[in-house]
Amino acid sequence: MAQASGLPGATFANPLVRTTRLLTIARNREFACGDAPSIPDKSCDEYPIATSKNGLSAGGTRRSFDGCDLPNIPSGTGPTGASICMIPAAENSSQGGTNTQFFRAERVLLDDPFRVVTTN
Template sequence: MEVDVVDTDRDHVSYPDLVSHVKRAQASGLPGGSFKHPLTRTTNAQTIRDNRQKACGDAPSIQGKSCDEYPIATSKQGLSSGGTRRTFSGCDLPNIPSGSGPKGASACMINRDDNSAQGGLNTQFFRSQRMLDGDPFQIRIS
């Protein structure tokens, strides 16, 4: 199953901060961009909390922004599965190094509306596709 967390309307990108973060995170080697290296859904509330806390628990308070983690918290590939946290230039997260590889997670301060939209899109996708715990999926930029 594919979740399109980003909509494109001709040349207009609906969620530019989210698009930028997901593209950079996938380009750094994190899974989820293809079914060759998918993400796996988790419904375990503790794993989801751990993924969010480990990636964004110390994020600064910046008006209009919130911390986005990739892989998404509702995947088994988040920081609760191991690896290190990374970020990118312009993500407003000081003292976190950049990095690459298939383990770990990326954190980035993005537009709060982009981040909220992603959560809603993921929830709609999981429900409409009847995604169960352990089901593989990919996050595709469309």
């Protein structure tokens, strides 16, 4: 849904860009999910991922979608900003580990472009 709304990362022409800067990562998470509600067994997931330079610290606004348990966050479109959604906490944690393994295995370093594609 996030990419379909116009956010980058799915194509070679419009990739995400890796950051390893802790301040940028923390700001991406805080700006996107800092005021997320506390829902048992769920956590706030942001896209573009926090470890990209394309996150909310780069500008734009937040958007969400029906079914994301964030009724006060409007939907939206465009190439900047971030999409947020409340998802199962275990799934969110697992995906974070998968991202870390990918960055290490593929040696995706600071300022390297990368894509996020769905396998459904």
